[in-house]
Amino acid sequence: MAIFTSTNLLQNVYNTILHEGLTTYKTKYSKATLPDRVEAEKADKRHKKGAIFVVRSKSDFTSTGVKGYIVTSKETLLEDAAGLSHFTPNVYRQFGYSDDKRTKIHGFEEKNLLQINTFVVDIDTKQHSVQEILLTCMDESIGAPTLIVESERGYQVYFVLSEPLFISNKQNFRGLTVAKRISDNLKKSLQSVSSDLFCNDFGFFRIPKKDNIVWQQLDQTYHMAHLIDWSCRQDDDLERPLFVVSSKFTTISVTQSEWFSKLIHAVDIKGEKGQLGRNNAMFTLALVCFSEGWEKERTFDFLDEYNSNLNYPLSLTEVETLLNSAYSGKYKGASKAYIEALLAAYVRGGSAIPVKFNYKGGWYKFKKERKDRERSHYEEWEQDIIAYISAQKSSFEMFLWRSQKEICEAIGIPQSTLNVVLKQSKRLLKTTKGKGRNAKTGWTTISLFLQYVLKKAVELSQRKGIYRIGLQEVVDEWIGEIEPIAGYDLLTLYLEKLDVVTPLTTKKTLIRDTG
Structure with missing residues (x-):
């Protein structure tokens, strides 16, 4: 692999990924000269600012929360990068600590995103070379990536936006919905090199460093309009809408359906990296109960009984965490794609989902004649x-x-x-x-x-x-x-x-x- 020796490499990488989402220098104890700080402060005022989250080790991701800290300046990120393992390359608008010692962080929720800077595809294996991944990006996906970062077990492929996509709550977070579909299509397009279809779209990823960047072409960025056009073409033949399973669109209760019954009787669910497992199954069932209007106590009793029947049960604390998340009001319902993946993996012969969806207002349109599609x-x-x-x-x-x-x-x-x-x-x-x-x-x-x-x-x-x-x-x-x-x-x-x-x-x- 090519070796990158430029001292400005990381600064250029972080500038490319983060755009103007963070301040240039620290507000206190900056090592920059006064003229540089004054000039940067003037430029920083032209754009909204947020923060990213960082952790020092993969072990900092625990069942009781994430241990890490908040970074609001590129200067801090550049100084601390050597001692970090993961970061959120997309910027959040609100952020804070969950404990008095300021060791656990919160705020990295999708609807709290200020701006999306990049799409990242996780490849959790090294059975494919960097050359194979790059050729697959060009052959089967949207094109060459901006970065490929190596981890102990695989690679993470960055497709950076030329301009950030700012997220707001207008039209029920329409921009976020569009971005998640693009992310899903990017992951699907790289399945031949073992992309992780269920990796968090906009969560934590390996932080790029001099010793783990195995491909970089920083001028290879993507306009959002280009990504939308490409994503639409991926779905042209599938006519795939955006939806969730919701009981109000069904003729019978979802909890009485065949697939729900088969899923709760699948007791051998465990899961591993790149495959849905117990947490996903438990969360999906909790969301179904929530959408059915069950009281939280009733759902907890149901999940507790379901968990005790599993060959590999979760701890009671994990069950409570999943229940609280499902009942937080942040989710509309269970993902049909997740349900189908769980059924395919753990139910012999799978099971149909006899649900009719009443979807309106989608951002995909039926395919026009080529002569009418100028862009x-x-x-x-x-x-x-x-x-x-x-x-x-x-x-x-x-x-x-x-x-x-x-x-x-x-x-x-x-x-x-x-x-x-x-x-x-x-x-x-x-x-x-x-x-x-x-x-x-x-x-x-x-x-x-x-x-x-x-x-x-x-x-x-x-x-x-x-x-x-x-x-x-x-x-x-x-x-x-x-x-x-x-x-x-x-x-x-x-x-x-x-x-x-x-x-x-x-x-x-x-x-x-x-x-």
């Missing part, structure tokens, strides 16, 4: 071209050889539109050999190019014994063939960041091949 027009053509190349290209060839006319006819794209897509695309690559009638055009993508390079390098290294030499030979052979269109500079950056070749050798190769 996503070129991006969808780009995706069609990529799909065509991927389906047609042989794994033994670097390029798919087709004339522009053949590409246009196969996909149904006008020539003028193809030219615009090529100028804008950061994922397509092409080459042209020959002149006039004898000219032929080769097509590929950044992802396919990187896959080819890595595959060929392995083959060469097996014959010659040195992987690095194999890599360089493949890059030397092909890099000069690619025309310098939009994705060209991005490709060379990927080669450097993936540690395929060093920046120096890449530049030498480009200078030699392009003149």
